[in-house]
Amino acid sequence: MATQAPNGPIHLITSMTHPSQKLEMNEAWILSDLPDVDTAGAALTGPAIRGEQRYPRGATRATWSARRTANGRYLLDGTERWFYPGGARHYQVTYRQGKKVGLERYWASDGTLVWEWERKADGYGLWTQYWPDGGRKHRSEWRDTVCHGQATAWTPSGEIAGEWRFNEGDLVRP
Structure with missing residues (x-):
């Protein structure tokens, strides 16, 4: 909303x-009338800038790293990690020159995996969501920022509840 x-x-x-x-x-x-920012060719300069955020009682809440570009932009570069107050993993993603790459994961406070993105260098991605018991709930294929390919939903017992195909974000009707 x-x-x-x-x-x-x-x-x-x-x-x-x-x-x-x-x-x-x-x-x-x-x-803005400014052109889109292209971070792919941005030259990172200088050492990594380490960031950290803590809870009021001192436990680590988040860690990340970034670097500056030649024109002074601050781009996330490296692994960003978030933790629950008790220290359990909450969220993790890796950035390369400001773009998310590889696995991105989000965990519930009890340690169960809620969802994950698997991103490839060519823009292809796979988004999987899980039931609380660890079984697959939804899985969809993505290209850049739109659903493109197969999408599947499962019931809590593991049976397929529905399957769909998308083409550049549009549902393909049979």
């Missing part, structure tokens, strides 16, 4: 995570 506040910020609430996440952004990037 998304809504725009009277003072301008856009508030977005996710429903695919538990707990749901709230994001806030402005529309400057939508209205």
Whole structure:
């Protein structure tokens, strides 16, 4: 769900995570006349910049690394990790020059895997969501930012509940 506040910020609430996440952004990037930023050819300079966030009692909440480009941009570069207050894994993703690469995973506080993305260098990705017992719940194939290919849903007992095909984000009707 998304809504725009009277003072301008856009508030977005996710429903695919538990707990749901709230994001806030402005529309400057939508209205900007500047060309899209291409990070693929960005020359990273200098040493890695390590980042860390802690809970009030001192436990590590998140760690990440980034580097600056020649023009001063700050790009995530390396593994970003988030932890629950007790130290259990919460979220992990790897960035290369500001882009997500490889595996991205999100865990529940009890340690069970909730979902994972597997990203390939060519833009192909596989998004899998899991039932609390670890069985597959949904799996879909993606190309860049759109569903492209097979999508499957399973019941909690492991039976296929539905199968669909997508072409560049559009559902292919039989």
